[in-house]
Amino acid sequence: MKEQTKTRLAALRAKMNETDSGLVVLAPGSHMDWLIGYHPHPDERPCLLLIGPQKEAFLMPALNAEGTREHTDIDFYNWSDAEGPLEALRLALAGIGTEKPGRVVIDETMRADFALLLIDNLPDDTARDFTPETLGALRMRKDRSEYELLKMNAGIADRAMQAAFSKIRPGMTEKELAAEIRAHFSSEGAAPAFWIVGAGGNGAFPHHSATERLIEEGDAVVVDIGGRKQGFPSDITRMAIVGRAPEGYGQIHTIVERAVQAALKAARPGALAKDVDDAARKVIADAGYGEYFVHRTGHGMGIDGHEPPYITATSETVLEEGMVFSIEPGIYLPGRFGIRLEDIVILREDGPEVLSSLPRDAHIVQI
Amino acid sequence: MKEQTKTRLAALRAKMNETDSGLVVLAPGSHMDWLIGYHPHPDERPCLLLIGPQKEAFLMPALNAEGTREHTDIDFYNWSDAEGPLEALRLALAGIGTEKPGRVVIDETMRADFALLLIDNLPDDTARDFTPETLGALRMRKDRSEYELLKMNAGIADRAMQAAFSKIRPGMTEKELAAEIRAHFSSEGAAPAFWIVGAGGNGAFPHHSATERLIEEGDAVVVDIGGRKQGFPSDITRMAIVGRAPEGYGQIHTIVERAVQAALKAARPGALAKDVDDAARKVIADAGYGEYFVHRTGHGMGIDGHEPPYITATSETVLEEGMVFSIEPGIYLPGRFGIRLEDIVILREDGPEVLSSLPRDAHIVQI
Numbered sequence: 001m002k003e004q005t006k007t008r009l010a011a012l013r014a015k016m017n018e019t020d021s022g023l024v025v026l027a028p029g030s031h032m033d034w035l036i037g038y039h040p041h042p043d044e045r046p047c048l049l050l051i052g053p054q055k056e057a058f059l060m061p062a063l064n065a066e067g068t069r070e071h072t073d074i075d076f077y078n079w080s081d082a083e084g085p086l087e088a089l090r091l092a093l094a095g096i097g098t099e100k101p102g103r104v105v106i107d108e109t110m111r112a113d114f115a116l117l118l119i120d121n122l123p124d125d126t127a128r129d130f131t132p133e134t135l136g137a138l139r140m141r142k143d144r145s146e147y148e149l150l151k152m153n154a155g156i157a158d159r160a161m162q163a164a165f166s167k168i169r170p171g172m173t174e175k176e177l178a179a180e181i182r183a184h185f186s187s188e189g190a191a192p193a194f195w196i197v198g199a200g201g202n203g204a205f206p207h208h209s210a211t212e213r214l215i216e217e218g219d220a221v222v223v224d225i226g227g228r229k230q231g232f233p234s235d236i237t238r239m240a241i242v243g244r245a246p247e248g249y250g251q252i253h254t255i256v257e258r259a260v261q262a263a264l265k266a267a268r269p270g271a272l273a274k275d276v277d278d279a280a281r282k283v284i285a286d287a288g289y290g291e292y293f294v295h296r297t298g299h300g301m302g303i304d305g306h307e308p309p310y311i312t313a314t315s316e317t318v319l320e321e322g323m324v325f326s327i328e329p330g331i332y333l334p335g336r337f338g339i340r341l342e343d344i345v346i347l348r349e350d351g352p353e354v355l356s357s358l359p360r361d362a363h364i365v366q367i
Numbered sequence: 368m369k370e371q372t373k374t375r376l377a378a379l380r381a382k383m384n385e386t387d388s389g390l391v392v393l394a395p396g397s398h399m400d401w402l403i404g405y406h407p408h409p410d411e412r413p414c415l416l417l418i419g420p421q422k423e424a425f426l427m428p429a430l431n432a433e434g435t436r437e438h439t440d441i442d443f444y445n446w447s448d449a450e451g452p453l454e455a456l457r458l459a460l461a462g463i464g465t466e467k468p469g470r471v472v473i474d475e476t477m478r479a480d481f482a483l484l485l486i487d488n489l490p491d492d493t494a495r496d497f498t499p500e501t502l503g504a505l506r507m508r509k510d511r512s513e514y515e516l517l518k519m520n521a522g523i524a525d526r527a528m529q530a531a532f533s534k535i536r537p538g539m540t541e542k543e544l545a546a547e548i549r550a551h552f553s554s555e556g557a558a559p560a561f562w563i564v565g566a567g568g569n570g571a572f573p574h575h576s577a578t579e580r581l582i583e584e585g586d587a588v589v590v591d592i593g594g595r596k597q598g599f600p601s602d603i604t605r606m607a608i609v610g611r612a613p614e615g616y617g618q619i620h621t622i623v624e625r626a627v628q629a630a631l632k633a634a635r636p637g638a639l640a641k642d643v644d645d646a647a648r649k650v651i652a653d654a655g656y657g658e659y660f661v662h663r664t665g666h667g668m669g670i671d672g673h674e675p676p677y678i679t680a681t682s683e684t685v686l687e688e689g690m691v692f693s694i695e696p697g698i699y700l701p702g703r704f705g706i707r708l709e710d711i712v713i714l715r716e717d718g719p720e721v722l723s724s725l726p727r728d729a730h731i732v733q734i
Contacts, residue, residue, distance in 0.1 A: 041574045043673055044475075063662040066701070067572040081663035082680035108411075112482035113475035113497055130480055205434040207408045295430040296448040306410055313449035334433070 001073055005036050008138065013053060015134040022101030023093075024051040024134060025118055027110035030303040031131060033231065034139050038071040040064045046085040046114050049074070052096035059085060059092050089121055103127040105134050136308050140300060141322035147346055149232040150301070150324060153190065154344060154355035157234035160184040160225055164197075165363045168240055170217045174199055178210035181225050190227035190234075193305060198222040200246070203338035206295055206330060217243040217367060220337040226305060233305040237328060237342035239362040249339075252289070252331050253362055256339045259283040259329035260360065263297055263311075267327070267345065267352045273315035280329040281313065289331045298326035301344055323347045368440055372403050375505065380420060382501040389468030390460075391418040391501060392485055394477035397670040398498060400598065401506050405438040407431045413452040413481050416441070419463035426452060426459050456488055470494040472501050503675050507667060508689035514713055516599040517668070517691060520557065521711060521722035524601035527551040527592055531564075532730045535607055537584045541566055545577035548592050557594035557601075560672060565589040567613070570705035573662055573697060584610040584734060587704040593672060600672040604695060604709035606729040616706075619656070619698050620729055623706045626650040626696035627727065630664055630678075634694070634712065634719045640682035647696040648680065656698045665693040668711055690714045 001009075012035065016024060026032045026049040028042035040047050045061035060068065060076040069076070077095065079088035093099050100123055106115055108130040119128070130136075142150070163184040168177060174197040182192035197210040203222040215221060224237035239253065259280040266279035277297040284293045298311035301324050309317040309325055323346070330340030341360045345352035368376075379402065383391060393399045393416040395409035407414050412428035427435065427443040436443070444462065446455035460466050467490055473482055475497035486495070497503075509517070530551040535544060541564040549559035564577040570589035582588060591604035606620065626647040633646035644664040651660045665678035668691050676684040676692055690713070697707030708727045712719035 063573045067574050080661070081677075084681070106479050106483075108478060108480035110479045111475060112473050112477045112479055115479035115482060116473075116495065128483065206430045207434050294447070310448075314451070 002037060008035050009051070009056070011138050012051065012135055015137060016051075016053065016105070019103070019105075019129070019133050021103045021105045021129065021134060022053060023098040023103075024105040024131075025049070025110075026051070026107045026135075027114055029107065029109050030307070031107050031109070031135055031139075033303050035135070036072055036074070038068075040068045044111075044113075045081075046089070046117055048089075048114060048118065050092055050096055050098065052098040052101070055096035057092045057096050059089050085117065086121070089117065093121065101126060103129060105129045105131055107131060132308055139302055140308050141320055142302060142324050142346065143322070146232070146302060147324075149230055150234075150344070150346070151355055153227065153229055153232050153234035154236070155357070156185065156188045156190050156227055156229060157225060157236045158356050158358050159188065160227065161223060161236060161238055161358060164223055164225070165240055165365070168215060168221065168242065168365045170215060170242055170367055172215055173212050174202065174210040174215060175212060177215065181223075185227035188229070190229040193226045193228050193233060194224070196222060196224035198338060200337055201335050204332040204334050204336065206332060206338065206340065215242060218246055220246050220249055220339065220362070222338050222340055224340065224342065231303060233301060235301060235305060235326060235342065235344055236356055236358070237340045238358060238360065239339055239341065240365055241362045242365045243367040245362070246337050249337065249362075252333070252339050255284060255287045255289060256329055256331055256341050257360055260327055260341050260343065263327045263329065264345070264352050264354075267319060267347060269319055269321050269347060269349060271319050273309050273311045273317040273319060274313055276311050276319070276327070277313050277315070280327065284329060284331060292331045292333060293329060294332060295330065298328055300325045319347055321347055321349055327352075369404060375402050376418070376423070378505050379418065379502055382504060383418075383420065383472070386470070386496070386500050388470045388472045388496065388501060389420060390465040390470075391472040391498075392416070392477075393418070393474040393502075394481055396474065396476050397674070398474050398476070398502055398506070400670050402502070403439055403441070405435075407435045411478075412448075413456070413484055415456075415481060415485065417459055417463055417465065419465040419468070422463035424459045424463050426456050452484065453488070456484065460488065468493060470496060472496045472498055474498060499675055506669055507675055508687055509669060509691050509713065510689070513599070513669060514691075516597050517601075517711070517713070518722055520594065520596055520599050520601035521603070522724070523552065523555045523557050523594060523596060524592060524603045525723050525725050526555065527594065528590060528603060528605055528725060531590055531592070532607055532732070535582060535588065535609065535732045537582060537609055537734055539582055540579050541569065541577040541582060542579060544582065548590075552594035555596070557596040560593045560595050560600060561591070563589060563591035565705060567704055568702050571699040571701050571703065573699060573705065573707065582609060585613055587613050587616055587706065587729070589705050589707055591707065591709065598670060600668060602668060602672060602693060602709065602711055603723055603725070604707045605725060605727065606706055606708065607732055608729045609732045610734040612729070613704050616704065616729075619700070619706050622651060622654045622656060623696055623698055623708050624727055627694055627708050627710065630694040630696065631712070631719050631721075634686060634714060636686055636688050636714060636716060638686050640676045640678045640684040640686060641680055643678050643686070643694070644680050644682070647694065651696060651698060659698045659700060660696060661699060662697070665695055667692045686714055688714055688716055694719075
């Protein structure tokens with residue numbers, strides 16, 4: 001077993017002990033990646049890593065067993081397509097002594113059929129929880145190696161944004177600009193992950209992707225992009241103005257920028273996540289645009305592009321050094337334009353360090 | 368509402384009626400794609416399409432509401448990050464009259480936290496089911512438009528395979544060959560989906576991906592690839608031999624080819640899925656290699672690369688015209704090589720139509 005896996009397993013068991021959890025169950029995905037540095041091929045075949053107080057074991061589809069064995073020495077309980085997973089699951093639960101775990105922590109991202117297979121094979125009075133108090137809490141605080149990978153990815157995203165700015169021309173479509181962004185990520189060995197290009201009224205949909213709409217003179221364009229390299233993501237949003245800004249743009253941009261700055265100021269170790277959301281939201285509400293800021297202020301980022309801590313109006317999560325999250329307030333004016341400014345930060349003792357090196361000013365495209 | 372959506376909703380409600388199911392719940396993913404031709408951005412925010420006997424409604428994260436409204440006129444019950452989804456879910460269940468559905472059909476691919484949010488807000492005595500008897504049964508039989516998209520994608524995969532064959536050289540790595548395959552898919556506007564290149568001993572891992580291992584003279588190479596275009600996938604496996612075949616190769620290839628042919632012969636409307644698996648497995652077992660055929664014979668394919676019907680030793684699914692599935696027996700000899708031959712077929716009245724135009728002979732790389 002790798003040293004990192006040993007360390008993280010021990011930390012997880014300490015959290016299990018704190019929370020009276022007798023069993024943690026992970027499916028192939030990012031929780032498993034964090035714990036053992038790997039996950040088997042995810043598909044419809046139940047594949048579960050079961051972690052008890054002393055022992056751990058894999059419920060393993062037989063055809064993945066040999067390939068996975070190269071990555072881990074954890075015990076496998078194999079099942080074949082002909083047998084199905086039920087008997088192997090029972091043997092695995094018995095093998096690590098967790099037939100009656102009292103409380104089970106379930107990877108909230110696992111498929112519903114995996115979760116119900118598990119739940120239906122534990123006693124009815126088993127309490128259920130998801131990972132935020134245990135594995136999720138551990139994942140929130142990033143170590144040096146995780147920081148370096150996030151910083152490296154942030155640099156790639158900055159350059160992809162600059163590439164986008166250099167390519168925007170009136171008459172190109174949102175999709176064409178998105179293709180340039182993807183090409184830049186690929187050129188640096190990163191897999192493009194998402195490429196929101198929202199010109200004019202399309203920018204007022206926070207989760208708009210990119211369409212055949214032409215980018216035209218006078219458009220404000222939301223550019224929200226990210227890629228992945230070496231298992232970690234990036235995520236940044238900046239604004240571009242094509243020639244002249246739409247009416248009222250500058251005033252709104254300034255409000256959003258002030259909201260970012262208020263959130264940056266509120267983000268301190270010991271503050272609650274909702275304090276950061278409140279700070280950003282208050283700026284926008286006080287300016288009279290509260291109803292147009294339709295989402296939370298941010299989300300954590302690590303192996304997953306979205307992970308805890310979530311920076312919402314109700315989150316009581318206490319912020320700690322080493323936490324990484326986005327600050328991304330926005331104002332969305334239907335039929336006109338949207339403005340979102342997003343930076344990823346890591347929380348240091350004295351406040352947030354912004355990973356991007358790009359200013360948040362709107363980029364003016366000269367035409 | 369689109370005509371296709373109306374037709375499919377009506378068919379789904381007929382299945383709900385047959386199975387006494389008072390509620391079907393889908394998450395953003397392929398089941399939703401099939402039903403309404405679209406799914407909202409999938410993330411950690413609960414987003415559910417609830418289908419009752421007469422009405423349907425979306426539990427919708429507020430920030431996706433406007434973007435999704437462009438694609439569907441189904442009623443939304445919005446919830447904001449600040450409020451959370453609970454109250455909106457209760458209103459939605461009441462709004463479509465399914466607070467006590469008796470039996471609920473849950474999209475088995477949805478996240479565990481979505482499923483448990485739902486289950487915890489239905490009466491304790493609600494029976495649970497997944498989709499195989501209802502929506503899954505409908506999705507198995509492809510219509511003309513689905514066939515045409517699958518056939519088009521199969522053609523792209525054939526040409527990607529030919530591109531791979533033309534590029535294989537001793538001294539290149541598995542990853543380098545995989546990159547050529549991805550480039551071909553991209554050149555035809557398809558997104559590369561997977562690219563298994565298993566040279567020599569690596570081919571004996573059925574779900575091996577591609578590594579830095581050099582492809583060398585005397586290697587048998589498993590090439591199992593697929594892409595996606597216009598919302599549909601492809602999937603094909605062929606073998607390449609670099610110069611000379613490894614010892615014993617020809618005999619094993621012949622056994623696997625005979626297994627494919629036996630499965631093709633067994634696949635008839637009215638047969639059971641397990642009959643097809645049995646036919647392939649018997650050929651391999653009779654030849655003495657039963658223990659080296661470690662997986663099922665095939666899987667369905669439609670919007671999803673893997674979907675019902677699954678061609679396993681135990682599946683009682685009755686095969687019908689219009690079903691699309693893979694036939695892909697294999698023999699995996701640890702430390703030596705693996706051989707898998709895979710074709711996608713659509714079942715016609717008189718038997719399977721193979722979508723690929725490529726022969727299943729091993730491609731010999733001249734060196």
